[in-house]
Amino acid sequence: MNRALRLHAYCSPDALKIDDIAMPSAASGQVVVHVRAAGINSLDWKIRDGFLRNDFPLPLPVTLGVELAGEVIEVGQDVPGFTIGDRVMGPMAGLGAYADFIAITSNTLVKTPASLTDERAAAIPVGALTAWQALFEAGELKRDQTVLIHGAAGGVGSFAVQFARRARARVITTAQGINAGYLRGLGADEVIDYRTSSFWKLTRDVDLVLDLVGGAALANSWQVLADAGRIVSTAAPDIAAQTPPGNRGTWFQMRPDAALLAEIVEMVEQGAVRVEVSEVAGLSDATAAIERNKTGHGPGKAVIVF
Ligand SMILES: NC(=O)c1ccc[n+]([C@@H]2O[C@H](COP(=O)([O-])OP(=O)(O)OC[C@H]3O[C@@H](n4cnc5c(N)ncnc54)[C@H](OP(=O)(O)O)[C@@H]3O)[C@@H](O)[C@H]2O)c1
The missing domain is CATH 3.90.180.10 (Medium-chain alcohol dehydrogenases, catalytic domain)
Structure with a gap:
């Protein structure tokens, strides 16, 4: 059967x-x-x-x-x-x-x-590969840059927070307040409760927004970007049509990559990634x-x- x-x-x-x-x-x-x-x-x-x-x-x-x-x-x-x-x-x-x-x-x-x-x-597999590829391949995140991760407590975001932290970026996240302790434990520098706070009033000069939510989270993110900042979205396939002139917005789709997955699994085995x-x-x-x-x-x- x-x-x-x-x-x-x-x-x-x-x-x-x-x-x-x-x-x-x-x-x-x-x-x-x-x-x-x-x-x-x-x-x-x-x-x-x-x-x-x-x-x-x-x-x-x-x-x-x-x-x-x-x-x-x-x-x-x-x-x-x-x-x-x-x-x-x-x-x-x-x-x-x-x-x-x-x-x-x-x-x-x-x-x-x-x-x-x-x-x-x-x-x-899907959460970790998506997080890694979106941050470092599509988003080109570098050490000391600031990344804002929307939907950080979910399947993709949980890995993205850890990978960005390991890359020595400053990690700002949005999530329900109840998940703040969880995200800080993964390495988030800041957790903004999307139910009670307006993240666009609390943060600016962001080099990379990783949008795992779409909708209003994406629409309100353009204003927090640094001059050369960009948004990579896994949640809004139509981000190109929403991107204001002069801004950089990219739709990202995960691709299977066994070599990268093996590296990530090794990090998990060593206890470096939860x-x-x-x-x-x-x-x-x-x-x-x-x-x-x-x-x-x-x-x-x-x-x-x-
Ligand atoms: N393009 C690709 O290759 C690819 C690959 C994987 C995933 N995705 C997409 O990427 C997105 C994230 O995937 P996932 O697996 O991480 O989903 P998930 O596990 O459902 O996580 C989404 C998270 O977003 C939170 N959230 C909901 N509304 C929010 C808001 N307004 N602001 C901040 N956080 C909010 C949710 O929290 P609560 O539920 O507690 O509210 C949840 O923790 C989905 O749209 C998925 O379809 C795309």
């Missing part, structure tokens, strides 16, 4: 169902992974609620889920470095992680160290857990276990 959490229709409360689907087999360059845990992302409810249906039309039903940890049970041709029984983790190149068994291109995966549980491993799992849900509770991700949740990342 291969259970999969599949979307059958857009914008419907009953849109997600657990189906029994065919067992996959490994094509060339792929492995079949017995999934033990998969990270929940806001992409799940954004797809479910139809926000992306015009830009990224999907053939329904479709299995959701963009990152996983599990065990290799079959190895295709031309797969160097992996054997049956390896524990692995990584992002999907597309969708499909919410299933007991999946076929996945091996070059997006890394081996999971023995010290890392599958739950924690599944909470790393992984916060806010919730562990079973597959039967996955629909509710995805809804909780939409409506507000604890700090860090929720995962589904299989």
Whole structure:
């Protein structure tokens, strides 16, 4: 039996169902992974609620889920470095992680160290890769610069705060006040409660805004930028259309990078980077857990276990 959490229709409360689907087999360059845990992302409810249906039309039903940890049970041709029984983790190149068994291109995966549980491993790939690439590749953040991270207590932000701190940047964050202690523990210099304060009145000369929220957070961020400052957004695909003349605003999309993921996992193993799992849900509770991700949740990342 291969259970999969599949979307059958857009914008419907009953849109997600657990189906029994065919067992996959490994094509060339792929492995079949017995999934033990998969990270929940806001992409799940954004797809479910139809926000992306015009830009990224999907053939329904479709299995959701963009990152996983599990065990290799079959190895295709031309797969160097992996054997049956390896524990692995990584992002999907597309969708499909919410299933007991999946076929996945091996070059997006890394081996999971023995010290890392599958739950924690599944909470790393998308959040950590997005945070690193958005800060240092798209955002070109440098030592002694000031970064403002919106949505800092979430799955991406929790890593972004730690990476920016390690790069010796000054780290200002926005989050619910209840998460202030958590974020200071990760290395934030300042935490601004977005529910009670107007960050644009409290901060200025920001070299990089990492926008993980969009909407009003993005709209109010142009005024806090330093002269050569910029905004990198993972939440507003239309940021180019919103960018005032003379400003720099960039949409950023994560790309799988096994070498970078391996470096980040090493940092986690050494205790230099923390992984916060806010919730562990079973597959039967996955629909509710995805809804909780939409409506507000604890700090860090929720995962589904299989
Ligand atoms: N482009 C890409 O490749 C890519 C990759 C990953 C993620 N993303 C996107 O990046 C965004 C962040 O992802 P994520 O996984 O970190 O999401 P997440 O775990 O849901 O975190 C979002 C955080 O933002 C907080 N928040 C909500 N409204 C806020 C506001 N007005 N000001 C400040 N913080 C606010 C939330 O706190 P409460 O819930 O407690 O209010 C939550 O902690 C999402 O839009 C996601 O779709 C894009």
